[in-house]
Amino acid sequence: MNNLAQSPVGDPSSCDFSQAQAWIRALTGSEFEAVFNWRFIHDQDKARPAIKRRGTLSQIWNEACHWNAAGYGVFATVNEMDGTGYTADSQPIKGQSGDIGEHVQTIRAHVVDLDNLNALQNLERAKNHFPPPQFAVQSSPGKAHVYWVSHYPANLETYRNIQRKLRQLYDGDKAVVDATRVLRVPGFLHQKGQPHLVTCYALPGYGVPLLQGALAASVAHVNAPDEGGGRHSLGTADLAAPSADWARYALDSMPVDGMSHPEFISFTAAWKQAAWALLDHNEARQLWLQWCERFGAESKGTDYNLKHWESITETELGWRSLLRQNPNLNAQFMFQGANYSPVIRPRLAEPGPIPTASHRSAVTAWEDGKHPLSDQFGTILTAEECAEWFSGCAFISSTGEMFTPFGMLKQTAFNAKYGGKRFIINPTGAPADEAWKAATRSVYWTVPKIDTLRFIPSQRFAEIRQDELGRMSLNIYRPATIEKVSGDPAHFLHHLSLVLPNEGDQKILLDYLAHNAKFPGYKIPWRHLFSRLKVSARVFLNMLCSTQ
Known part of the structure; x- marks a missing residue:
């Protein structure tokens, strides 16, 4: 990490100190003295190096706000670290790492990260856990971090075991198991997509002390084998789709609208793993390239896409990740089952331009x-x-x-x-x-x-x-559709009978029109009937004739 990184110039007005302060108070009981290892990670450009700092909220607040205004997410280690690897003025020491397990000093909380399609339902279940969680962080719309505040001296094995069981019980992010994990801090913007202010709020257990060992006892019955959190080579059977048809359908049914670049990479890795053992590798690559074409003008081209495809040789993700990412796939799989062979229908032609909301x-x-x-x-x-x-x-x-x-x-x-x-x-x-x-x-x-x-x-x-x-x-005005035949005057004559009910008047007007049509430019014998009318009457008759 670059310990010489300078705070960028930006507008920090979107940050909320009270939210960050409330998070630290709920976590440590002391919003002014608690020290954290902080990390600023760019939400869009993962190639940029993360920025590390150490200190209290007050000490890093201004710099954190400026990094956030420049597009960086603000993260912190939830648990208390011993300060190794940082100078007295909060800068990281080059060549030293203070963010590894051996430097965890105190466990502050157990956290489950609810980030899949069922996050809100799992949050409701977690609220009813006994002992109840103290508070939650809304990391992004429809997602949450649920906290059980648990102060005890660092025991990495105990911590990891409880984390795995909570993750298994509430279908949480499997990566959130280590005591050194950094999570988003409330009061700052999450900017992977539409900017969203990360917030925190109380849950049923807020203010109720958690007894030593109570949380461990509450999840003792959960069977959560340690998956190691490692990557698996392509073709791993446990990560494969149920069948080749399901693998093809998982790709075809995945919508691309609004998909961010990190989501694109995550889906690609999961699908390549799920399909690798079931499809011919050339077929899999070609199907994926055809799917990439759905991005249209937003696509960065075949060469760019192939570069990502070829770079994926091992993954943590597979079929279960596809079910979480793709609600269309999840619905079909839940309803039909693994033995069903889903049918991929031909795609309809792209619709024309969409009219604006006002028209x-x-x-x-x-x-x-x-x-x-x-x-x-x-x-x-x-x-x-x-x-x-x-x-x-x-x-x-x-x-x-x-x-x-x-x-x-x-x-x-x-x-x-x-x-x-x-x-x-x-x-x-x-x-x-x-x-x-x-x-x-x-x-x-x-x-x-x-x-x-x-x-x-x-x-x-x-x-x-x-x-x-x-x-x-x-x-809802719909003009009448009148069936007519070219040269048939019936509709005009009917209209004329309504305007001039007297048949004699109708004949005078029709004779006048007929004479004009038959002898254009010649005055008719009864021209005085019109030329001597008052202006308003002449205008009326002219309008009547012109509209017919």
């Missing part, structure tokens, strides 16, 4: 009574397939009905019309069988939510607009 159409009409995608989609619809399945629908909050190409439908009618499939609507991958729920309550995608209906002839039918107050409206 969209909600209509894509069906050509027959059967949903046009019924035969193309499988039993369970992914989040992306749901968007296609419910195309043309919009929920009208003012009436509680669903606007569809067939008119307004209430919930029962909508379920009947759009049902017959199962829909993935949440990160657990558990599919729902109710179309209304999938269209309005999915965490991935919903139909447009409209505040009110409008009847405006100048706008397209089903056009959605947003006013200056943010209210969404949908236009």
Whole structure:
């Protein structure tokens, strides 16, 4: 690490001292005197070296805020270290490492890192553990670190054993088992994706002292074999997919929208391991390159992708990691089982440009009574397939009905019309069988939510607009479609009979129009009928004739 690194210039105003202070107080009981080994790690560019420091929160606060403003995440060792490897003014000593197990002085807490698709459900289970955890850290949306504050002299084997059991019990990150582990500190931004302020909050055990040995006794029944946390060569049987078909489906069903570069690398490593023993290696590489093409303009090219592919020769990840990363895969696997052979359907053509939020159409009409995608989609619809399945629908909050190409439908009618499939609507991958729920309550995608209906002839039918107050409206004016034959005057004559009910008046006007058409430029015998009318009457008749 570079002990000469200078604090960058940045705006630290987004940092929250009170959150960091609350974390340290809950962990140590002394937010002013507690000393930590700190680490600043860039959230986007992993090639940049981490910055190490040691000190109290007050001592490193300004520098930590500036590094955070420059894109670095702020981490600290949870447990108390003895200070080896650092100078008195908090700088790391070149050639010395003070962040290894032999320098752990006191265990401050046991922590389980809930970072997979079931994190929120596992958090609810962890809250009910006895003894209860004291507090949690929201490391990013939908993810949490759960803390059991446990002060005792460092015993690395005891610590690791309890960590493995907690991890097994609550499906936590398997890497969080060592006493030297660094975790994100509340009060600073997590910037791997959309910047998010890391925060902490109390859990049921906050303020209740944890008795010596109580946590170890509570997990004594958990069978958690030590996996070693090491890497495994490609083709490891325990990390492989259940079958070649499942391996192919895991890749095909993985969405790329919003995928960060670290997520791309993680998925690639897991899939290569899961598929390596089941597919021809050239086939696996070609399938993966085709999947990479889905990134479109965001892709960095075949050469760049192949460089990453060839660099992966051993991994910690495999099939179970794919299930956590891909809710579409998780749902199919939970519902169908390992012996099922999933079918990969041909991909639909890419849709055209998406209209803006202020100028969209909600209509894509069906050509027959059967949903046009019924035969193309499988039993369970992914989040992306749901968007296609419910195309043309919009929920009208003012009436509680669903606007569809067939008119307004209430919930029962909508379920009947759009049902017959199962829909993935949440990160657990558990599919729902109710179309209304999938269209309005999915965490991935919903139909447009409209505040009110409008009847405006100048706008397209089903056009959605947003006013200056943010209210969404949908236009339900649909112009009449009149069947007509070229040269057939029947519709005009009918309209004329409504404007001029007297047949004599109709004949005068028709004779006038006929004379103008037959003898253009010639005055007609009864021209005085029009030339001597008042201006308003002439204008009216001119308008009448011009519009017909």
